[in-house]
Amino acid sequence: MRQDQYERLQALTEKLTDVFLDEANPDTWPGRGVALAQMDQQTRGDLYWSKKNAAATLTVIMKTTSLIGVIQQRSAAGAGDGVQPESDEPDGLDGEIRAAEKEATRLLNKLGTAAGKEAFDKRVHGK
Incomplete structure (x- = not known):
């Protein structure tokens, strides 16, 4: 992996984390403050979708973070296909x-x- 690809992967992970923090905020979910028994079917479905979407975003974050970790391990081990991350x-x-x-x-x-x-x-x- 090239250094520019590695840096783009890190930037993507940071962007996804910002998105996840917005999606996982229960204050922005549909039906906030309404008991589940009092919600209509549409609101319950929207609430479920909101939670599921946040979980899917977290999965992508975990995959990109894992990929970054693999790259760093290979670089530390001296493998040719890794990228030596620039870090102070x-x-x-x-x-x-x-x-x-x-x-x-x-x-x-x-x-x-x-x-x-x-x-x-x-x-x-x-x-």
């Missing part, structure tokens, strides 16, 4: 961001696991 602080802010993203992914997975267990327990045990 290799472990500074970029390292903190990567650590925060990893922690966020871990917490989201943990939350999903807990919610899945709770749903299972409710179905099986009626709890």
Whole structure:
């Protein structure tokens, strides 16, 4: 990958993150402040679509971030197809961001696991 492609990929990830933050803001979702039982079918569908769209944007962010990580690992290992990223602080802010993203992914997975267990327990045990 060329250096200009790598830089464009990083810029795209930043743009997508801004989009995700806007899409994931519950204050902008349809039916804000209305109980689900009180919503009409259209509003519930729009709310579901808004959440699903934010999740899809997050998936693209995760894929581009993963690709950037692979490129950085290959560059560090000396592979010819990687790009050596230009950075004044290799472990500074970029390292903190990567650590925060990893922690966020871990917490989201943990939350999903807990919610899945709770749903299972409710179905099986009626709890």
